[in-house]
Amino acid sequence: MTGVTEQGGGSRGFAAATRLVAEREMKSFLRAKGFWIGLAVIVVGLFAISILPTALGGGETEVAAVGPEAAAVLTDSGLRVREVDDVAAAEALIRSEEVEAAVVPDTTGKSATGVRVLALSDAPTDVLAALRTAPPVDLLDPAEVGQGQRQLAIMVFSLVFLMFGMSGAAIAQSTVTEKQTRIVEILVATVPVRALLAGKIVGHSLLTIGQVVVIAVAAPIALRLGGHSELLSLIAPALGWFVPFLVLGFVLLAAMWAVAGSLVSRQEDLGSSMGLVMILVMGPYFGVMFFSDNVTVLTVLSFLPFSSAIAMPVRLFAGDAAVWEPLLALGLLAGTVVLTVLLAGRVYSGSLLHTGGKLKLAKAWAREG
Amino acid sequence: MLTVTSVSRSFGDHRVLDEVSFEVRPGRMTGFLGANGSGKTTTMRIVLGVLAAHGGTVAWQGSPVTGAVRQRFGYMPEERGLYPKMGVAEQISWLGRLHGLDRDTARRNTERLLDQLELAHRAEDKLEELSLGNQQRAQVAAALVHDPVMLILDEPFSGLDPIAVETVLGVLRERAAAGVPVLFSSHQLSVVERLCDDVVIISGGRIAVSGARDELRARYGPARFELVVASDAGWVRDVPGVRVVDVDGPRAVFEPDGDAGADQVVLEAALRRGTVRSFTPVVPTLDEIFKEAI
Numbered sequence: 001m002t003g004v005t006e007q008g009g010g011s012r013g014f015a016a017a018t019r020l021v022a023e024r025e026m027k028s029f030l031r032a033k034g035f036w037i038g039l040a041v042i043v044v045g046l047f048a049i050s051i052l053p054t055a056l057g058g059g060e061t062e063v064a065a066v067g068p069e070a071a072a073v074l075t076d077s078g079l080r081v082r083e084v085d086d087v088a089a090a091e092a093l094i095r096s097e098e099v100e101a102a103v104v105p106d107t108t109g110k111s112a113t114g115v116r117v118l119a120l121s122d123a124p125t126d127v128l129a130a131l132r133t134a135p136p137v138d139l140l141d142p143a144e145v146g147q148g149q150r151q152l153a154i155m156v157f158s159l160v161f162l163m164f165g166m167s168g169a170a171i172a173q174s175t176v177t178e179k180q181t182r183i184v185e186i187l188v189a190t191v192p193v194r195a196l197l198a199g200k201i202v203g204h205s206l207l208t209i210g211q212v213v214v215i216a217v218a219a220p221i222a223l224r225l226g227g228h229s230e231l232l233s234l235i236a237p238a239l240g241w242f243v244p245f246l247v248l249g250f251v252l253l254a255a256m257w258a259v260a261g262s263l264v265s266r267q268e269d270l271g272s273s274m275g276l277v278m279i280l281v282m283g284p285y286f287g288v289m290f291f292s293d294n295v296t297v298l299t300v301l302s303f304l305p306f307s308s309a310i311a312m313p314v315r316l317f318a319g320d321a322a323v324w325e326p327l328l329a330l331g332l333l334a335g336t337v338v339l340t341v342l343l344a345g346r347v348y349s350g351s352l353l354h355t356g357g358k359l360k361l362a363k364a365w366a367r368e369g
Numbered sequence: 370m371l372t373v374t375s376v377s378r379s380f381g382d383h384r385v386l387d388e389v390s391f392e393v394r395p396g397r398m399t400g401f402l403g404a405n406g407s408g409k410t411t412t413m414r415i416v417l418g419v420l421a422a423h424g425g426t427v428a429w430q431g432s433p434v435t436g437a438v439r440q441r442f443g444y445m446p447e448e449r450g451l452y453p454k455m456g457v458a459e460q461i462s463w464l465g466r467l468h469g470l471d472r473d474t475a476r477r478n479t480e481r482l483l484d485q486l487e488l489a490h491r492a493e494d495k496l497e498e499l500s501l502g503n504q505q506r507a508q509v510a511a512a513l514v515h516d517p518v519m520l521i522l523d524e525p526f527s528g529l530d531p532i533a534v535e536t537v538l539g540v541l542r543e544r545a546a547a548g549v550p551v552l553f554s555s556h557q558l559s560v561v562e563r564l565c566d567d568v569v570i571i572s573g574g575r576i577a578v579s580g581a582r583d584e585l586r587a588r589y590g591p592a593r594f595e596l597v598v599a600s601d602a603g604w605v606r607d608v609p610g611v612r613v614v615d616v617d618g619p620r621a622v623f624e625p626d627g628d629a630g631a632d633q634v635v636l637e638a639a640l641r642r643g644t645v646r647s648f649t650p651v652v653p654t655l656d657e658i659f660k661e662a663i
Contacts, residue, residue: 020467028455182450186511189417189444190467192436353419 021199175261443517
């Protein structure tokens with residue numbers, strides 16, 4: 001029943017070890033309540049942002065109109081008009097706050113439009129705006145995307161990047177747990193260290209892609225329910241670019257999170273080694289938020305790895321980038337990913353079995369082999 | 370067979386292993402003895418490829434140990450550790466797969482081992498919910514799940530209660546009987562004394578002694594005899610050619626002084642005087658060999 005000859009399976013290579021490590025990482029995450037709560041919060045938040053403003057806004061402003069002149073003025077104003085018989089009836093509606101204001105015939109002859117506006121305590125700005133007769137405007141080069149929509153896209157892309165970038169901290173946690181419990185010694189004696197690193201990156205990247213897919217499915221539904229179909233058709237092409245950028249950006253950060261975890265021996269020390277990676281996650285977030293109006297900076301950010309994951313999709317969304325630009329940025333990002341993973345592999349090998357205080361990066365590099 | 374040849378290792382300027390050579394033979398339990406800091410763990414880590422040697426070789430069946438071979442070794446590190454939040458059976462079977470087993474074999478082996486180690490009733494619990502002794506048993510299962518071709522255990526009995534020691538020992542003996550070389554370190558000499566077939570004693574990074582336990586006893590222990598008679602044994606002091614080590618009432622321990630036949634002279638004299646309850650050669654304990662060797 002035991003012995004040398006009965007060995008099931010046979011020798012497995014690097015790929016099999018990577019797959020097993022990835023499988024374990026994913027399983028332990030999918031089993032954690034926190035993971036599902038986090039995802040639920042995101043999806044619920046998404047629906048809340050798209051639907052609540054429409055639902056809570058109370059719809060259109062309602063005004064009362066007395067006489068045919070008032071009704072004529074209010075046509076095409078975007079306000080809901082309630083025609084009443086006389087000024088007294090209009091006043092009653094205002095006092096009972098059933099309407100925000102009333103438009104009544106001008107009896108003094110001072111009004112150019114021939115009507116006056118009655119309101120309770122404040123001048124009703126939206127009614128006045130609707131009544132103001134502005135000259136028509138002709139745009140020579142109309143922007144495809146409004147400023148507000150662009151800001152919204154920047155915020156959504158940045159937040160999603162920040163969220164997933166930070167979720168990579170779980171890789172650092174998992175690495176430290178293995179070091180702290182010393183199971184790492186069994187793992188290292190069994191499979192190549194680089195397979196451990198690769199398995200962690202693959203496992204967490206797959207988890208991230210899964211969440212991105214959930215969000216990518218939920219977002220259009222939420223936008224449609226919230227009545228933002230036109231925004232959806234605008235955002236869809238940029239979203240197509242955002243996904244590969246986000247995934248590659250995550251892999252890049254994942255390798256760095258793993259190294260951050262390998263440099264310390266205890267959970268308590270994790271904070272000291274995570275600082276740099278945090279900066280690399282927060283930096284692009286704040287960079288794009290602050291410089292969203294500066295074309296030059298945003299262009300530079302859209303090619304730099306890390307920030308390109310947000311900045312390039314934003315430029316694509318606004319229609320500011322040529323076709324070759326996202327391809328080049330993606331290529332740069334992919335190159336950086338390969339290089340970083342290779343470097344991380346060496347540092348990881350050098351630091352994984354180190355115990356005691358925090359290990360310096362350079363020392364971990366030198367310790368390998 | 371595992372052959373360690375002239376392995377050296379330094380940490381900075383400190384040479385912790387100096388030309389360490391020994392072998393672990395198939396089907397035998399080899400005890401690896403040494404004081405704290407003598408190099409036991411470092412040696413084991415080098416054998417497992419966790420640490421690189423700065424010289425020398427580690428060979429399995431005559432060829433240098435490769436990653437594929439090591440994957441089939443079983444290892445129980447001195448500092449224990451498994452995933453605290455993972456189920457016992459789940460992680461042991463996962464480790465089996467990591468060692469190259471297919472899913473079904475891993476599951477079957479896990480069940481069998483947990484049964485043998487009397488841990489089957491905790492199979493579904495998380496590791497952190499187990500008592501320390503039971504975590505230790507799980508650790509043993511983790512080292513054995515893939516039917517290793519070679520077993521390396523660093524202090525396998527520390528932290529185990531006497532019943533658990535017997536259980537674990539039974540499992541290890543079974544592996545050794547099946548032809549697996551077993552190397553285990555310990556600082557509890559009495560445990561090693563009882564368990565091992567071969568002994569390797571390391572001191573200050575050098576191998577002080579190695580060989581079969583019984584041979585070492587014969588080689589190191591001075592020939593001593595214990596005689597127990599019915600009455601007082603004080604007369605042994607007067608027998609020529611004998612050096613008395615200890616006399617306590619009817620019991621006397623003595624060493625033949627040079628002449629090998631002196632023990633028989635004492636026995637004949639005792640028989641002439643009356644009843645002899647016992648007459649036995651005294652085998653030196655490992656403790657004595659250990660003290661003498663280092």
